[in-house]
Amino acid sequence: MKTFEELGLEHSIVTAIKELGFENPMTVQEKVIPVLLEDKENDVIALAQTGTGKTAAYGLPIIQKVNTKKSYTQYLILSPTRELCLQIADDLSDFAKYKSDVKIAAVFGGSSIERQIQLVRSGAHIISATPGRLIDLLKRKVVDLSKVNTIILDEADEMLNMGFRDDLEEILKSTTDNKNTLLFSATMSSEIRSIANKFMFEPVEITIGKKNVGAENIKHICYTVNAKDRYLTLKRIVDYYPEIYGIIFCRTKRETQDVADLLLKDGYNAEALHGDLSQAQRETVMNKFRQRNIQLLIATDVAARGLDVDGLTHVINYNLPDELEIYTHRSGRTGRAGKTGTSIVITNLKEKSKLRTIENQTNKKFEHHKVPSGNEICARQLFHLVDRVEKVEVDDSKIQSFLPEIMKKLDWCDREELIKKFVSVEFNRFLSYYSNLRDIETPIESIKYKSGNSSNFNFKRFFINLGQLDELKPKTLIDMINDFTGINNIEIGEIEILKTFSFFEVDSEYADKILFAFKDKYSGKRKISVEVSEGRTKNRSKKFFRAKGGNSRKDYRRKSFQKSYSK
Incomplete structure (x- = not known):
């Protein structure tokens, strides 16, 4: 050199x-x-x-x-x-x-x-x-x-x-x-x-290196989850890396602010950076982040351009960008000046092809990890705390005058009891939060049934208050069912999309799960309502979808008793 x-x-x-x-x-x-x-x-x-x-x-x-x-x-x-x-x-x-x-x-x-x-x-x-x-x-x-x-x-x-x-x-x-x-x-x-x-x-x-590829010292990790678990996954990732100092990239200004608000509400040291902030607000946020007064910066790609910060440990893609170059820029913000870094992607099954494109063009392979369990996170946090205690520098001159009173106060504790209490001061909140939480499972890719090749199912028919005016399509509805229930192999029968509402059929074994999964869910700003339909549904030996016009739910119900919907 x-x-x-x-x-x-x-x-x-x-x-x-x-x-x-x-x-x-x-x-x-x-x-x-x-x-x-x-x-x-x-x-x-x-x-x-x-x-x-x-x-x-x-x-x-x-x-x-x-x-x-x-x-x-x-x-x-x-x-x-x-x-x-x-x-x-x-x-x-x-x-x-x-x-x-x-x-x-x-x-x-x-x-x-x-x-x-x-x-x-x-x-x-x-x-x-x-x-x-x-x-x-x-x-x-x-x-x-x-x-x-x-x-x-x-x-x-x-x-x-x-x-x-x-x-x-x-x-x-x-x-x-x-x-x-x-x-x-x-x-x-x-x-x-x-x-x-x-x-x-x-x-x-x-x-330097190869054209259009990521830096060699950056690890690329992917967590594949259902859409409804995206934010919970983000929280677990942040908790799993106690010393994280990173940028979380979102697609839109609204999503950026929403994620920042949720993290702040949950006690994380985070702030948003997006185009709706004034220049003075942006500069304040960026200066606080550079000085490490903020641990997590939630940003859009446009707002983060020109933000040059050394020492970032992680970049988290809350959503994958649409262009390869943007992913390269995002990941390149960590692992700088010879240091190592980690670029994390939170994705879903529908984005598999996009992941492959990134891998092929950057010549990098994603490590596919399961979302950390509560036990894994608690263990990580515990040993991080122990490491901090072990390595902390003690300045006797500054604490000496306080020690007699402290010793007197804790005289009744033996060594083991003192260690347990000390560790619990910071650690209890993680134990309390994760004690009864379910693990976040990696979704299994949907099984594709060929027409006429599946077993007979007893279907239950449901009404949903979304239709053509809401731009509802069969694929959109199927994705909702998969994401909201967390189950990707539910047999789906006939889907009928009308003007202002629709009907769909699923295996009756999952009827209660469907009703529970759609409870308190929204499509944009509109609250979704799903009910069991009054119409009867015959057994079907294959899935099929049909879209048709309609004016009102009442008109549809009247007609539904006068004609068969079997093909």
Whole structure:
């Protein structure tokens, strides 16, 4: 492994980064820095996962190459969010600690534009910017990009995912043709390749690991459960990892807030981060999380972009994302800077194909685990507590004055009794909570009956207050039955979907379970009502489904006694 000096960096820069705690370059830095320091400047595409040291890889060379005798913008760095934009500017300022004549400005939305204009006009050599605010300053003729010799696209895939392609093209077109372009990304999508082909000339490609794959030091774990057990599974995962410090990703703002509210209600140190929060609220939450005043951050993908936090132990996918690149970004937030990390997925049987796609394209296999039982969680928590006690540092000088009274108070306890009581102080809540809870079982995939090939069943007929206006379909109803009951092999007979309500048949052996399972359940904001139907149902030798129109439940009942529904 080379040293920073051997890469060709100046003594003043090496001194600054060593004071920051960096002794040796990371892989991406070792490969990129020499290329950027060459006399012959090249366009560069560098593919590396988030958290692998990309900022220093391009930041250290451009600080060294800035011509401080010229008071105009020479380097432009574009990033997707204000958080990342600020972080880049802060990092570069740290790297340039002993090159105080290097001027750096951060340009981003949601903050005073007047102050940013002042910084740019004072002769900023390096500008770290978000695309939207930069275009605003270009239109005001505040920023002049005509003399920029290098433009850096950081987190390029994220910028394209967030819809900045038109902005990027507008900015790139406003620069000179003889500039250099450096593109840093975690993934290489077709859109990024298109940008590279259009605006870069014979770029040097540097890939750390394989394209579009997750980092090697991240473990991928999958828990497959019924939809109704998703939140309970999340709680068990968090309890099973007592020292968890992680991000829980949800699909929507509403779900993010709901999960955060439930966790807070259940006593967890958690907060939500989503687009409905004001900028001030978002910054407060993110600062608390960075300082570890929050243990669990529940976030949408958009809100978490640009949030750069070291030391995350876990990333939990409360729902799988729709795109592979998003999963790669989520999981890449843990296991950074050479540390190990864990990416957890809570999924259901319907998402098996999506899991396989992720495995095939990332070349990673999920470890399929059973949801931890109450006993396993209690044991884990107990030994975690014992480890903390064993390793705690005792400062005699601070507790000595209290010891006589404490000894007197506990004099009646023998050693074994004292240990039991001490452990129980923190441990009783887990014992109490999990003592009578059922285990969360992994659902068994539904048995598929071929038409006319199943045994005869005695079916019971049910009414449900959902129909065509609720976009109810046979598959939707079958999924409800499977998820709510937790049983995936109930024989289902005829399903009739009408305009405002429907009827369905199930094996009469499960009638009571159906009524209990649908109790207090909702479809969106609408409470579901399921009752045993008055109509008679004959034995059937196969499953079949039929959708038909209808106006009212009363009309349907009258007709149901006048015609047979057998095929």
